[in-house]
Amino acid sequence: MERIRPFGQLDDGRAVHAYRLGGDDGICAEVLDxxxxLARLQVPGANGRVDAVLRLPDARAYLADPAYLGILVGRYGNRIGGARFSLxxxxxxxxxxxxxxxxxxxxLGFGRRLWDVESHTxxxxxxxxxxPEGEEGYPGNLDVVATYRVHGTRLELLFEARSDASTPFNPTHHPYFNxxxxxxxxAASQxxxxxxxxxxPVADDLIPLGRVEPADGTPFDFRTAATLRSKLGADDPQLRVAGGFDHCLVLEPGHACAAQLYSPHSGVAxxxxxxxxxxxxxxxxxxxxQHPGLGDGLCLEPQDYPDAPNHPGFPPAVLRPGTAYRRRxxxxxxxxxxxxxxxxxxxxxxRA
Structure with missing residues (x-):
């Protein structure tokens, strides 16, 4: 496979490329500018290499995609209620x-923009x-660097950013894993x-109600490993609101691991x-x-709280001028x- 290959073009004629990372003995990824x-991710499985994320065929398919497959999300991942905030x-x-x-x-956000390639090895x-200032309504000129790195059976994504004015900032990553x-x-069998x-908890439009509720005894308690399918049968009002899982899970303080996922079908974790x-x-x-015939996948998106700019009781998610943002x-x-x-x-x- 080529290290760089054409992947279609934008409506204005600009070319889109896919950049290969990794090799045949571990992870192999393809990332688009x-x-x-993250347009492809192959990992070693029990019976050969496994495609671990859902993908689309070309740039135009991603531009038209309403499901945000694989994108770098920003400036603010998840939802901001009423499309407004005060700062x-x-x-x-x-x-x-x-x-x-x-x-x-x-x-457009970050996911439908053509990024500059600073380096590729x-x-x-x-x-x-x-x-720039005013893009999608946000204050401040924001400069973002996203670094993908493959080493062995690990894929690292590092966000770094600076802004010249205070702005809400909550980048995340949106692959669909199967x-x-x-x-x-x-996907629910994982x-x-x-x-x-x-x-x-969220309202009918999936905007948080502004409080944290205990997960204990609810379908959202994944402290003990379980399939999503085993939880979906619960008669829970929050599952009815979202038609399934589309919720922000607050993590235990001091955690190192945000999530673990396993497929009994392929043996990959x-x-x-x-x-x-x-x-x-x-x-x-x-x-x-949204994509009939594409298949199943689920998203696990590390992030700050959705709609935090509108809830003083939530941890703030604002990048201040003179502050360097870094999230891995x-x-x-x-x-x-x-x-x-x-x-x-x-x-x-x-051990991985």
Whole structure:
């Protein structure tokens, strides 16, 4: 496979390229300069290499994608209610791209912009983007660097940013994972473990109500590893609101691991390490409507709290001028084998 290959073009004729990272003995990834999209991720499985994320065929398909497959999300991941917020006594109106609300940075956000390639080697890709003052309604000129790095069975994503004015900032990553290597295998059959401390309940439009509720005794309690399918049958009002899982899980303080995911079908397991305070769990229930025939996948998005600029009780998610932002998301892959006990899965990931 080529290290750089054409991947289509934008409406204005600019070319989009896919950049290969890694090799044949570990992870192999392809990342687009369009949106920093993780367009392919192959990992070693029990019976050969496994495609671990859902993908689309070309740049135009990603530009038209309503499901945000694989993108770097920004400026603000998740939702901001009413597409507005106040900061330092001034109200800012954002682009409303999900009804009256603002989702994943707006109409274009980071995920439909062509990033500059600063450098590319066999295992590293460094992308840079400037988001100017007023883009999607945000204050401040924001400079963002996103670095993808493959080493062995690990994929690292590092966000770094600076702004010349205070601005809400909550970048995250939006791959749809199906570790079975077969998108026709239900994503809900994957086994998930998350160090959950609480959950943010949401209104009908999926905007947080402004409080943290205990996860104990609810379908959102993934402290003990379980399939999503085993939870979906619960008669829970929050599952009814979202049509499944589309909720922000508040993580235990001091956690190192944000989530672990395992496919008994392929024997592949993944651990996500990140110091973000929360993790958005999206079960992918909209995919069948948005992309008929694409298959199943779920999202695990380390992030700050959604709609934090409108809830003084939530931890702030504002980047101040003169402050350097840095957040690392590390995906670690192992292959304990098919139909393993969870202790064996966790042990394999601890070694990964």
């Amino acid at each position: 369009l949106g920093g999209i 330092a006594g001034r109200e800012h109106a954002l682009s409303a791209n999900e009804g009256r609300n603002h989702l994943h940075g707006g109409h 066999a295992d590293t890709l460094v992308l840079r983007l400037r988001s 570790l079975a290597g077969d998108a026709n295998v239900p 086994v998930l473990q998350v160090p959950v401390a609480g959950v943010l 993944m651990r996500i390490d990140c110091d973000a305070p929360a993790l958005q769990l999206y079960g992918g229930q909209g995919l069948a409507r 998301i590390l995906y670690r892959f192992g292959c304990p084998g098919c139909d393993c006990a969870w202790d064996d899965v966790a042990a394999a990931l601890a």
